[in-house]
Amino acid sequence: MIREGGCLCGAVRFKAEGEPLNVRVCHCRICQKAMGSPFFARAQFVPEALTVEGDTGRYPSSENIDRVFCKRCGTRLFAWRRNGTAVGVALATFDDRNGFAPTEHIWVSEKMTWLKLDDGLPQYPATIPS
Template sequence: MIREGGCLCGAVRFRCEGEPINVRTCHCRKCQKAMGSPFFARALFPQTALTIEGETARYASSETLERVFCKTCGTRLFGWRKNGTAAGVALATFDDRNAFAPTEHIWVSEKMDWVKLDDGLPQYPAMPPA
């Protein structure tokens, strides 16, 4: 399966091959700040499954993660693990924005108070058990 997407201005395009490792909504404070929204809904893919065209910029938001965005329009595209294993692709940046649906919520201990999680999905205070 190949799914494609890109940024708001079209300067960055990407394609993901295969199925995601997982699809989660992260409510941690760093994701809130990085995305400028209450959470980061993303599909996690091996970095080797991603092809990216166009100019991006990166911000190291922690020792383990970089946030990747379009240099032109600023669209937040990926959470990129520095160890080379995986990248979280923002669900709303896929051309088919309904291609994936989250299967769980993580870091709900940092969820914004007014966000109501009534979708019946599993919720974890931090990361789910291994």
């Protein structure tokens, strides 16, 4: 299956092929700052599953992750692992914004205090335990 998406202005388009590795909501402080939002809801794919067209910029938000955005409109699209193992695609940027549903919340120890999580999904204080 191929799912498509893009940025607000349409200058960047992408295709994600196959099923994601996981679909999670991250509440860590870095994601909050990078997304300008209380959390980052994303579907994670292997990089080879993603095809991107358009002019994007990158910002190293941590030693492990580059944030990728549209240079024209600023839409935050991807969290790209520098080691090449995965890329997180912002759920709201897919054309079918309801195509994926998260299966858990991670880094809830850093979630904003006013945010109430009552969706019944598993919640982890940090990342998923091994």
